[in-house]
Amino acid sequence: MREFKKLEDVKDFKIDKERRFFSAQHEEIACGATTDIYFIKTLEILEHLGLAEKKVTAEVFPRRGGVLAGLDEVLNLLKDKDLEIWGLPEGETFESKETVLRIRGPYKELAVFETPLLGILASSCGWATAARECREAAGDKIFICFGARHVHPAVASVMERAAVIGGASGASCILAAKLLNLNPTGTVPHAAFLIAGDTLTISRAYDEVMPPDSPRIILVDTFKDEVEETLRVADLLKDKLDGIRLDTPSERGGVTPDLVKEVRALLxxxxxxxxxxxxxGGLTPEKIRVLSEAGADAFGVGSYISSASPIDMTMDVKEVDDKPVAKRGRLPGIIENHKLKRFK
Structure with missing residues (x-):
């Protein structure tokens, strides 16, 4: 699939009528199919004027502080381009309007990719930042990202990868975990217990079927009082039981500090x-802190991370042929950031 360079390329781009999903394929992102049309128009105009080869320095800055994630995808997006790239390492924090990425080279090498580049950073940084807030709340305790069910599957792995960059101990999404060279982490959903009709039936089968390196962590809120079910499972598995999971629904008040204290005391x-x-179940940094103080040992966080707002990213051309430039309201020339690292 050839890279979009002019409006004729856009006109010739056809969608397969048998296409199963609406998300962009890797080749479509790489060729510019997800960019805003005005960059194609811009490139065609500059080519007409003989200016598309102009050397530019462009910088990206955020509208609020956060944690950097998504840089590896940006580097992959631009890996075959004649560009020099500096950026913050993934996992590094940044402040509002701090330069997080600098790109230098012929404008035609960059133009088509401004839209996907900014989108990659905006979403990934938003997810990583939310995960960092959860990490700060959890301290050194384990917390796993359970957010894949809350986003489109095309970006589930991107989201959970960003969460781990931000501080999550692991990911439940298989693809996300594999991208990070981790084992996916998770227990068993309520569906298994409802189908079997009894918590102990699933507990026994879990122990019999799962490999030895799979922790025996059993959900205990499906049928009976959580404390009663916890003790039934503990009496069954004894030393083989690694943990129990509390996921009490909001309809019953959710997991409360008093419930955690009671379960801990009885165990x-x-x-x-x-x-x-x-x-x-519906955890936020505030809830994590309270439940941690009550005695919770580990946490599964979903929607707080997956629903995090993207961090708006803006790209400005700051130099043309090494001469400082800027739109009205912005400072001409590069904005130095000594945390930037040369990547390309």
């Missing part, structure tokens, strides 16, 4: 102090 009283308490 300790019955000699199951080794059993950890894993909490999930």
């Amino acid at each position: 300790n009283l019955k000699g199951y102090g080794h059993v950890k308490i894993f909490v999930s």
Whole structure:
């Protein structure tokens, strides 16, 4: 698929009538099919004027502070282009209007990719920043990203990868985990218990079927009181039980600090102090702090990360042929940032 360079390329671009999904394929992103049309018009006009080869320095800055993620995809997007690239390493924090990316080279090498480049950074940084807030709340305790079900599957792996960059201990999405050379992390949904009709049936089967390196963490809020179900499972699996998961729905008040305290106290009283308490369901940094203080050992976070607002990113051309330029309201010339690292 050839790169879009003029309006004729856009006109010739056809969509397969048998296309199964609406998300962009990798080749479509790489050729410019997801860009804004005005960049194609701009490129064609500059080519007509003989200016498309002009050397420019462009910088990207955010509208609010956060955590940098998405740079690896940006580098992949531009890897075959005649461009020099500096950026913040993934996982680095930034402030509002701080330069997070600098690109130098012929404008025609960059023009078509401004839209996808900014989109990659905006979404990834938003997700990573939300994950960092959860990490700060959880301290050194485990928290896993469970957000794949809340976003389009085309970006589920991007989101959960960004969450790990931001501080999540792992990802439940298989593709995201594999991209990070991690094992996907997760237990068993309520569906399994509802189909089997009894928590102990699933608990026993989980222990029999799952490999030894798969932690025995059992959901305990499907049928009975959470404390009662916790003790039933603990009596069944004993030392083999690694943890229980509390995911009490909002219709019943969600997981509360008092519930966590009660479960912890009864486990300790019955000699199951080794059993950890894993909490999930509508968690926010504030809830994580409170539940952690109550005795929760690990957390599964979904919608707080997946629904995080993108961090608006803006790209400005700051130099043309090494001469400082700027639109009205902006400062001409590059905005230095000593945290930038040369990547290309």
